[in-house]
Amino acid sequence: MSKMRIAIMGYGKIAKDQHIPAIAKREGVELVAVVSSRTDAPDGIPVFGSLNELAESDIKVNAIALCTPPKGRAKIAREALSKGWHVLLEKPPGATLREVETLCDHAASTGLTLFATWHAQYNAAVDKAAAFLADQEILSFAINWRENVRKWHPGQTWLWQAGGFGVFDPGINALSIATKIIPVDFHVDQASLFVAENHQAPIAANVSFSGAFAKNASAEFDFRTTGDEIWTIKVKTKTHLLCLEQGGSLLKIDGETVLEQHADEEYSAIYARFVELMQNGQSDVDLAPLKLTADAFMIGERHNVAPFAG
Structure with a gap:
């Protein structure tokens, strides 16, 4: 089985500390690009300023992990889905319940995976x-x-x-x-x-x-x-x-x-679950913690x- 080619959008602390190391040690996935307003990225990984720039490049992408702030993330996720990419959402999955519910419906209509992660x-x-x-x-x-x-x-x-x-x-x-x-x-x-x-x-x-x-x-x-x-x-x-x-x-x-x-095993397990969902054509969006908040x-x-x- 070929590896799932993943891009990360939002190259802040959580991406650097957790997502990058988890992808590096998890079989079945590989990091191929970073989308960020910053210019830094892991060695050898290209950086793009927008999803459109990435989509217009010659880099093949299967999925994207969104590590941006929750406000506005649902709109970015819809854009990623429109490009045919599976989407992983850092927690919390969005700024409002309704936007995430609507995003779930949209993802279901595309047949792509939407995965709202709760690392804890x-x-x-x-x-x-x-x-x-x-x-x-x-x-x-x-x-x-x-x-x-x-x-x-x-x-x-x-x-x-x-x-x-x-x-x-x-x-x-x-x-x-x-x-x-x-x-x-x-x-x-x-x-x-x-x-x-x-x-x-x-x-x-x-x-x-x-x-x-x-x-x-x-x-x-x-x-x-x-x-x-x-x-x-x-x-x-x-x-x-x-x-x-x-x-x-x-x-x-x-x-x-x-x-x-060890807490650093959380994100490795998250990416194992993401691979499983993508392979099975499923989504996983638990809204209970967001509802309580x-x-x-x-x-x-x-x-x-x-x-x-x-």
């Missing part, structure tokens, strides 16, 4: 947690997701703009895990959004959930952490306490370590906080 779900520890909780009686869960925005998102000013998601850009990773491992329905009940006076998107947020469990569940997201990042989800069942730490790569049950996976923005109380230089 691609951990063996997350899979094992989901399997363990499948037959458990859930009492509640608590998400604690805190990181230093200057460390993890340097120079990414789009985060603070309307449609940039702010602290929900990492927070949606936690929601993607929760929607995968919690075996009962739940929804946003209340939310508080803390927005710096010089920005549009929240720098921190507290969210509470209601659902088919005995007690309310909660999530706390914060971009202002200066120490070590905290990426933890705790789930209380009638008989056990399950804890996912380190962004979903470390699983503990009742305080005992059950499984630990949208609901938090819809009903959340806005609280202004001091200006922040992100």
Whole structure:
């Protein structure tokens, strides 16, 4: 089988740190081009300023991974599909629910693959947690997701703009895990959004959930952490306490370590899934994490906080 020839659009931190290494070590795919306003790229890989420039070149492309900011990404994805390319979407898949839903319909009409990735779900520890909780009686869960925005998102000013998601850009990773491992329905009940006076998107947020469990569940997201990042989800069942730490790569049950996976394996698994989808003529677009985020923005109380230089 010939390799899937993939281009990347948006050559920022996530593309450099995760997509490029994952493609390099994954059988069945190869990087053939970068589309970016920047001129840097991996050695030997040509850079194009637009999708049209790439399409008009003599480089054959099967698929494109969109690592651009979420606002405007759906329009780019439609353009890529119109050129006959399969499309991989970095998380979150778009800025609004309706645009992603419409994009799904459009992709289905073309017969091409549309893959909305949630990298935090691609951990063996997350899979094992989901399997363990499948037959458990859930009492509640608590998400604690805190990181230093200057460390993890340097120079990414789009985060603070309307449609940039702010602290929900990492927070949606936690929601993607929760929607995968919690075996009962739940929804946003209340939310508080803390927005710096010089920005549009929240720098921190507290969210509470209601659902088919005995007690309310909660999530706390914060971009202002200066120490070590905290990426933890705790789930209380009638008989056990399950804890996912380190962004979903470390699983503990009742305080005992059950499984630990290196986080850098997430994107390798994503590209394995992308190849599988393309070969089978399928798409995979999970909107549950985006729906929870949208609901938090819809009903959340806005609280202004001091200006922040992100």
